[in-house]
Amino acid sequence: MHEVENALKSMEGYTLLLKGAPGTGKTTFAVTLLEQMCIGDSKGAYISTRIDPTALYKQFPGLEERIPVKNVIDATQSEFSEAKSQVLYEDLTSFLRSVYSVVAEEDVTILILDSWDAVSFQIGKENQGIEKLETSMLDIARKTKTHLILISEYTGEKRLDYLVDAILRLEKEQIDDRIVRKVFIDKMRGFQVLRNNYPYTLEGGKFTHFETTASGLGSGKHRVIEKDKKLLHGNYSTGIEDLDTIIGGYPRGGFVLLELMDDSISQSYRPFLYHTISDFLLNDHGVLYMPEDGSYSSSVKKLLSDYVSEEVLDKNLRMPTASESESEDPCLFHVDADVESVKECLDMYFEIYKGLKKPVLHVLGLTRLNIYAEDDIRKMLLEVVSWVRTTEDVLIGVLKPSAKLKNEIRELADVHLRFIPINGTLNFYGVKPHTVLYNVSPLPSRVGEGHHQLKLTPFV
Numbered sequence: 001m002h003e004v005e006n007a008l009k010s011m012e013g014y015t016l017l018l019k020g021a022p023g024t025g026k027t028t029f030a031v032t033l034l035e036q037m038c039i040g041d042s043k044g045a046y047i048s049t050r051i052d053p054t055a056l057y058k059q060f061p062g063l064e065e066r067i068p069v070k071n072v073i074d075a076t077q078s079e080f081s082e083a084k085s086q087v088l089y090e091d092l093t094s095f096l097r098s099v100y101s102v103v104a105e106e107d108v109t110i111l112i113l114d115s116w117d118a119v120s121f122q123i124g125k126e127n128q129g130i131e132k133l134e135t136s137m138l139d140i141a142r143k144t145k146t147h148l149i150l151i152s153e154y155t156g157e158k159r160l161d162y163l164v165d166a167i168l169r170l171e172k173e174q175i176d177d178r179i180v181r182k183v184f185i186d187k188m189r190g191f192q193v194l195r196n197n198y199p200y201t202l203e204g205g206k207f208t209h210f211e212t213t214a215s216g217l218g219s220g221k222h223r224v225i226e227k228d229k230k231l232l233h234g235n236y237s238t239g240i241e242d243l244d245t246i247i248g249g250y251p252r253g254g255f256v257l258l259e260l261m262d263d264s265i266s267q268s269y270r271p272f273l274y275h276t277i278s279d280f281l282l283n284d285h286g287v288l289y290m291p292e293d294g295s296y297s298s299s300v301k302k303l304l305s306d307y308v309s310e311e312v313l314d315k316n317l318r319m320p321t322a323s324e325s326e327s328e329d330p331c332l333f334h335v336d337a338d339v340e341s342v343k344e345c346l347d348m349y350f351e352i353y354k355g356l357k358k359p360v361l362h363v364l365g366l367t368r369l370n371i372y373a374e375d376d377i378r379k380m381l382l383e384v385v386s387w388v389r390t391t392e393d394v395l396i397g398v399l400k401p402s403a404k405l406k407n408e409i410r411e412l413a414d415v416h417l418r419f420i421p422i423n424g425t426l427n428f429y430g431v432k433p434h435t436v437l438y439n440v441s442p443l444p445s446r447v448g449e450g451h452h453q454l455k456l457t458p459f460v
Contacts, residue, residue, distance in 0.1 A: 013142035020170030032207040044110040049118035110147040165189040178437040214268035214426035219306040220452025222278035239279030242456035257413035259399040278307040286356030292365030342376040
């Protein structure tokens with residue numbers, strides 16, 4: 001996290017208390033932070049009071065290459081330790097002497113003590129002794145100008161909270177049986193905290209926090225996704241490489257539902273959809289797109305022009321407009337604002353569809369149907385879904401909280417992806433098929449390529 005890194009880089013002897021229940025990733029955070037800070041001549045030390053360093057290396061493959069063996073110190077008090085460095089102590093004085101010798105002799109710039117609870121338990125339970133231990137440890141850090149990271153599984157408030165410079169709290173919760181992890185910045189002395197929490201993952205044995213806002217996903221030219229047909233089982237590519245790997249593409253003749261659980265992401269989910277549209281367009285397939293209620297087709301076309309050329313849009317994209325002047329645009333077809341009959345709407349829709357004469361991606365903003373009675377909406381959707389199932393087309397429906405018949409629409413879907421915001425970031429999980437929760441962020445483009453793509457990272 002850049003707030004923590006900035007504090008450690010700009011201050012000396014900064015003290016951080018890292019809290020979290022078992023399994024929240026405190027050790028992973030510590031190892032990742034030590035790796036990031038130990039660059040160049042910087043040195044770090046990791047004192048483990050819970051597990052032998054050998055077990056630590058097994059937990060984090062490759063750690064030995066990233067953090068020298070001599071910097072991982074065994075303080076488990078085990079008589080059978082095979083660690084190269086050990087801290088042995090019987091009381092408060094001996095522990096402080098051992099820690100000081102490690103810091104002074106190795107010229108350590110950052111010291112991580114995992115866990116503080118174990119030290120407190122092993123030295124003694126008397127409050128006066130614990131208070132002296134806390135004060136002395138912080139004094140060592142500040143006098144030697146060594147950053148100190150204390151790890152604790154106690155998440156409540158204690159005296160130590162008022163002494164340290166910063167407090168991070170890691171939490172693990174669930175959304176619809178999917179794991180969600182958040183790190184909270186409860187305190188950061190000397191620095192302004194603009195965001196007090198971030199979602200994060202422990203994928204690959206590393207702590208990675210997500211900070212790209214949904215509105216910051218960006219856009220850019222799309223490159224056709226060429227995937228192994230065996231992987232996609234004859235399905236269409238979603239236009240997002242990671243998503244193709246996760247769900248195997250979108251089925252031919254299938255109904256795909258993109259459900260937005262919060263109106264705060266009603267516009268910012270679009271890069272996810274636009275990559276699918278772009279892939280169809282660039283494969284010379286037709287796209288019949290009826291944007292969500294309140295969106296103007298001309299504005300949508302302008303946004304899509306960031307992904308594909310005007311020539312491709314004019315050839316393969318069709319969208320409705322109520323403006324007669326805009327209907328001169330090859331992409332836009334005129335729709336009377338006073339069309340009240342579902343039958344009229346369907347007749348016009350299928351007429352445009354026939355003109356495309358190719359496999360078609362149908363994209364429907366379902367709130368657009370709210371002007372009709374529920375029985376009419378039901379009839380229209382059943383007809384469109386049935387039509388798509390008899391062809392090699394794909395129907396994507398965008399479901400917002402205000403749409404009618406939400407439960408019935410969910411039942412109709414062959415693929416159902418649900419989008420949720422977490423502290424401004426865009427995330428989704430598969431209902432059909434079932435998947436874990438994924439964060440959506442922009443994938444850095446390769447030098448010289450200049451194509452835009454999305455990265456989907458699982459919460460683990």
